[in-house]
Amino acid sequence: MxxxxxxxxxxxxxxxxxxxxEHGSEGLTMQAVAQRVGVRAPSLYKRVASRDALVGLVVESTLTDLTLELEAAERGADEPRAALVAIAQALRTFALAHPACYAVALGPLPAASRPAHELLVTSSAPVLRATSAVVGxxxxxxxxxxxxxxxxxxxxxxxxGAFRLGGEVGPAFDYGIALLxxxxxAR
Amino acid sequence: MxxxxxxxxxxxxxxxxxxxxEHGSEGLTMQAVAQRVGVRAPSLYKRVASRDALVGLVVESTLTDLTLELEAAERGADEPRAALVAIAQALRTFALAHPACYAVALGPLPAASRPAHELLVTSSAPVLRATSAVVGxxxxxxxxxxxxxxxxxxxxxxxxGAFRLGGEVGPAFDYGIALLxxxxxAR
DNA sequence: CCTCATGGCTATTGACGTTAGCCATATTGG
DNA sequence: CCAATATGGCTAACGTCAATAGCCATGAGG
Structure with a gap:
């Protein structure tokens, strides 16, 4: 080359x-990325079609990592109901560990940033297996x-930060997943 | 004056x-708004502090309308469980009728666009009353x-459009609210 | 009638995504 | 060993957009 x-x-x-x-999704400018990798902004377009496409790659990368965590949680449980709870808690742990990337990956996305369909299938597979084992x-x-x-x-x-009306958030999550x-x- | x-x-x-x-939240430019009301873009800043602030007003307006619908649904039910279901269905009806405004109002918002705390309280009040009647x-x-x-x-x-994997969406909503x-x- | 507060306007700035077009270089084929 | 070429990076530039500065016109109140 x-x-x-x-x-x-x-x-x-x-x-x-x-x-x-570090700076939230609105801090993701082509200039910032270019500076970080030691290049000028226009050069990024030799690797990536657009900013939206780059966001899509961030989403896919994040989703891939998340899927590994969900699968690990699934493997760690010996019973269907426990697997469901473990998967939900792994999701929350991931979200709290990487809040901005999680929010980008699971938030509203422009069409050009949407991840490959296949990736969505594999990332939702653990939940699907768990619910299948529970309800058929x-x-x-x-x-x-x-x-x-x-x-x-x-x-x-x-x-x-929508939970500003008092009450602990962790227990509310446990309450919800236990209820579900x-x-x-029971079905 | x-x-x-x-x-x-x-x-x-x-x-x-x-x-x-009509054009989605990304179509909401100051120019577009100004043209629609018959004025030049900079003049809008005599009424509104910033674009984010204008988005906040859109959110508050939408949330106000939504609250009326939720309260009407609540009034129309004679039993706590039915009220909960009716409120959920009213929310979905509103979301499908005004998808873009709904998505803006309930999606992630920059701090400058967040609605008044009091408005959040009143709009969540119907659900809170319904659950209170059901679980104490x-x-x-x-x-x-x-x-x-x-x-x-x-x-x-x-x-x-995250429900691309077959299955009807409406019944899935009914399934979920009934389950909840x-x-x-049962508690 | 004169004053001045106020709303609108043009011009401008600065950030950002993106494109055009050029240059330098390393690999490949003779 | 050398030239041809493909490729990555660069500068310059454009268009869009939010936001600001500063001017002008107007109409209500003394």
Whole structure:
């Protein structure tokens, strides 16, 4: 190859993730990323089609990491109901550890930033398996959607500071997942 | 007052809401709003401190309308569990009727766009009353948070088209609210 | 009638994404 | 060993957008 490359696509994505985590998603400017990898902003377009596409790569990278955590939580449980609870708690742990990247990955995204469909399938697989084991395959999808909707809604509220009306947040999460798990098990 | 006013703050907010609904929140530029009310963009700053502040007014306006719908749904039910279901369904109806404004109002917001705390209290009051009637005042807050988290999470997913994996969405919503209502009633 | 507070306007700035076009270089094929 | 070429980086520039500065016109109140 001509002209030695001063950076790489993975380095660009890693820089983008770091910037998102440090300064929020609105701090993710092409200039900031370029400066971080030691290059000028226009050069980034040799690696990435647009800013939205870069956001999409951040989302995919984050989602990949998250999926590993969810699968680990699933493996660590010996019983379906416990797996459901463990997966939910792993999701919250991840969200609190990487709040900005989590918010970007699971928040509203422009079409050009949406991750590959296949990645969404693999990241939702653990929940689907767990609910399937609890309620049976017929209702598994609806049950998984219920749990996922609750968890992402809860975490969106927690991360955006919507829980300003007193009460501890951790116990409220436990309350919710226990309620859902019991309700599903009762079917 | 000097120099007859060519527009008013309510007109500006109404224009902003219409633009959000027609072209999405990213279409809400100061130029677009100004053109719609028959004024030049800089003149808007005589009425509104910033774009974020204008978004905040759109949010408050939307939330006010939503609250009326939730209260109407609450009044229309004669039993606590039915009230909970009716409120959830009213929320979904509103979200589907005004998807873009709903998404703005209940999505992540910069600090300068956050609605007044008091408004959040009044808009969450119906759910809180309903859960209180179902599970008692001790668990009412946690229960309300669970239902709210689920509903907003579900609608965020539905509006962003995250339900691409087959299955009808409406029945999934019914499944979820029934599951939650039953679970709360069983306590 | 004169004053002045006020709303609107033009011009401008600064940030940002993105494109155009040039230059330098390392690899490849003769 | 050398030239051709493909490629990565750069500077310059454009368009969009939010926001500010400063001027002008107007109309209500003394």
């Amino acid at each position: 001509p002209t030695p490359e001063r950076t790489t696509l993975p380095a660009v994505v890693a820089a983008a993730r770091a910037i998102v985590e 395959s017929a209702d598994a999808l609806a049950a998984a959607r219920t749990v996922t909707a609750w968890a992402t809604g809860f975490l969106a509220m927690e991360l955006s 798990a019991d309700a599903l098990a | 000097p120099t007859p006013e060519r527009t008013t703050l309510p007109a500006v907010v109404a224009a902003a809401r219409a633009i959000v609904e 005042s001790a668990d009412a807050l946690a229960a309300a948070r669970t239902v709210t988290a689920w509903a907003t999470g579900f609608l965020a997913m539905e509006l962003s 209502a039953d679970a709360l009633a």
